[in-house]
Amino acid sequence: MKNKFNLFIIITFLCFCFAILYKGLNNSNIYSPKFNNLKNIPIFKAKDFNSNLFVDSKKIFEEDKFYIVNIWASWCVPCREEHSLLMELSKNKSVKLIGLNYRDNLDNAKKFINEFGNPYAQNLIDNEGSLSIEFGAYGVPETFVINKEKKIVKKFIGPINEEAAEEIKLIIK
Amino acid sequence: MKILKIFIILFLTLSFSQSKSDDKNDEIKSKILKNIRCLICQGQSVYDSESEFALSIKLIVDKKINVGLNEEQIYEFLREKYGDWIIYDPKLNKNTYILWLLPLLLFLFGGAIIYKNLIIKKIKFKDKK
Numbered sequence: 001m002k003n004k005f006n007l008f009i010i011i012t013f014l015c016f017c018f019a020i021l022y023k024g025l026n027n028s029n030i031y032s033p034k035f036n037n038l039k040n041i042p043i044f045k046a047k048d049f050n051s052n053l054f055v056d057s058k059k060i061f062e063e064d065k066f067y068i069v070n071i072w073a074s075w076c077v078p079c080r081e082e083h084s085l086l087m088e089l090s091k092n093k094s095v096k097l098i099g100l101n102y103r104d105n106l107d108n109a110k111k112f113i114n115e116f117g118n119p120y121a122q123n124l125i126d127n128e129g130s131l132s133i134e135f136g137a138y139g140v141p142e143t144f145v146i147n148k149e150k151k152i153v154k155k156f157i158g159p160i161n162e163e164a165a166e167e168i169k170l171i172i173k
Numbered sequence: 174m175k176i177l178k179i180f181i182i183l184f185l186t187l188s189f190s191q192s193k194s195d196d197k198n199d200e201i202k203s204k205i206l207k208n209i210r211c212l213i214c215q216g217q218s219v220y221d222s223e224s225e226f227a228l229s230i231k232l233i234v235d236k237k238i239n240v241g242l243n244e245e246q247i248y249e250f251l252r253e254k255y256g257d258w259i260i261y262d263p264k265l266n267k268n269t270y271i272l273w274l275l276p277l278l279l280f281l282f283g284g285a286i287i288y289k290n291l292i293i294k295k296i297k298f299k300d301k302k
Contacts (some may be wrong), residue, residue, distance in 0.1 A: 004183070041229060084299065102225075103225055103228075103229070128229060128232045128233075129225060129226075129228065129229030130229055130232050130233045130236065132229065133229050133233045134233075134254075135254075136254035136255060138212045138213055138226050138255070139213055139226060140225075155214065
């Protein structure tokens, strides 16, 4: 009786381990931060990409519009993939695109913009990457959709694709 | 001459206290960085990593310390941005209580088994005697 009970315990334990490991096999090993909806946008001061003057975040987000904050860099290959979609989104008049140039060389960044076009109504320099951290980003590219109440309603980790662009269009409709 | 002496003493005292506070800040900084998980690395702390993400976090922690934020306030700032996962030493809450209580339960369970076996052995040994 005791042996049977021990066998039962061992088999249950093995099944439990198997279930956990099997479930783990299907999970991605790349961690993406849990995104809680409706986060406030950070308050900051940053250098403008073109004028090199400091601008206040309140001034950047003062219009009664949707905003898209896109973190990009000239050295980031996936940023090139999503650029055409950003160009398309920038044509939408109900949204304003803000670029955050992440840990980049300014000359290279300017070449990038000249080559692929400028979708951003305002571009900011984030040389240290601290501004991106304030937004809760962990890499490039990353895109945040901000509603008229100045809350972050959606975050896209990695380059945006057609599907994500459609989702953004639905949000800003 | 007396004034010069006073100046030298003052200068030495100030520079000594300055370096002492810098050392203290460095100590706190490395303690915090060792407790922050690098989210884009595999099994590395921010302290050990040289990734872009880790470099940015190092800078921001440095800034927050200089502004006067303490260890817990910095953790809270990072938790708010990235969730509990970013801290190696998680807080006890409804999502983490199993994590905290499981080792204790296992310890008690293991202890009970060992205790039971020892008692049984002792009784058997006494009976044999």
